[in-house]
Amino acid sequence: MSVEKKSRPRSSTKAEQRAEMIEKILDAAEYLFSRHGLYGVTLKDVAKYVGVHHTLINYYFEDKKKLFDAVFERRAVITSERRLRVLKEYELECGGKPTVEGALRAFLDTDLDLYIEGGDGWKNYAALGAQVANTPEWGADMMDKHFDPVVLRLINLLKAALPDSAEEDIFWGYHFVTGALMLTLARTGRIDKLSGGLCKSGDFIAVKERMATFMTAGFLAVCKERSAPKVS
Amino acid sequence: MSVEKKSRPRSSTKAEQRAEMIEKILDAAEYLFSRHGLYGVTLKDVAKYVGVHHTLINYYFEDKKKLFDAVFERRAVITSERRLRVLKEYELECGGKPTVEGALRAFLDTDLDLYIEGGDGWKNYAALGAQVANTPEWGADMMDKHFDPVVLRLINLLKAALPDSAEEDIFWGYHFVTGALMLTLARTGRIDKLSGGLCKSGDFIAVKERMATFMTAGFLAVCKERSAPKVS
DNA sequence: CAACTTATTAACTCACTAGTGAATTAATAA
């Protein structure tokens, strides 16, 4: 019986339990919100999914919106910092001469890898992000808040890679990129049916294989055409 | 006082009133749903917006989901048929030799024109469509139901324009196109802030000027790279 | 104008939601 009780308690201390429960709630909420949206999920739904009483959600999270924010923030900071780091590395690496493809790969592939390797939690978060990105009211603000630094860094690289192009073209190009990325992350299953099963919604590897190439060509075409417009 | 009462009552017969009210309700619902989503809007919200008692919504529309479907369907059939017609015209016109850009313009520009010229109602519908497209549960089904014919027609044109390419590349390319289009239609305001006001979310003309060019180049790049992979 | 039909509202039901505060149980520390 002369076990623990000393300074450091063994496993499953209260603090640990707390942390675990919070994670469980966040996971459940992440899953449900990603499928039904903020208003399509009740606190009871979340509690039921975790297997606890619904008031426990209020105990850990002030209110519903705070829970939603916490869900989003948990992984947003991770992917944001990760991409920021990779973009910075690329900036150094390219010695002041970035390419469109290099910049896009640092941005896109880094993110896609996370969803490819990260398991279900990350996939659910991705789908949630896709919803938020397409939500006019508060969605854009959430995106701004968490992703502006990364995105502006990418934009600057693209500007450097395309020095003669109009800024608008860069911004619109980026807009197309996010749109395509967000629909990918949403994994709606539409492409599955459309292609008769040939393509799978959740196949981020297939997307990674094509997306940077596709988008790079798009940028180059728009910037070329518009800096030296073609004759009709 | 010897007014009307004759066979044909002047304006505003009951049937007309009915039709007008239904339109008013649909417009209000369209606006609200496009901003807050299906679950973010109550029938009371809609009724209040129109200025009628909330049970009137139940009178005209069986239930909330039916109202939502009616809102979506109203314009979906119009844009769907319109694009189908233009794609068919292009098919004839190109004499069996479609180009990627030609096909994409028939698809994209035709749609964008509608939102450019169609007024607020069409813009709201567009934003609603963007939300639906990114909604996993029932969203993809709604898209399938209304847009499969048009989309498959576009896909066939693209296949004909890129006869040596893998089908998957075409489908993923189309996927990128819709993603970009949907985020455009969502008009979240994000690009406005990001670009410091240089670009405007609702500026579909700017999108139209760039999108087909951008996407065409993307298709060509992916299909070229992958039918004859580059040496690294 | 009387009978009928349609549009609209009022009153109400039933299910459910978020959130509170007290009670209970389990863990931890003195």
Add this chain to the structure above:
DNA sequence: TTATTAATTCACTAGTGAGTTAATAAGTTG
């Protein structure tokens, strides 16, 4: 072991949501 604190549930409250049914108003038709 006892007092304290944290985790969890219970019992409620106040409010909202969708939808039903009945009543009323307005319009239409024979």
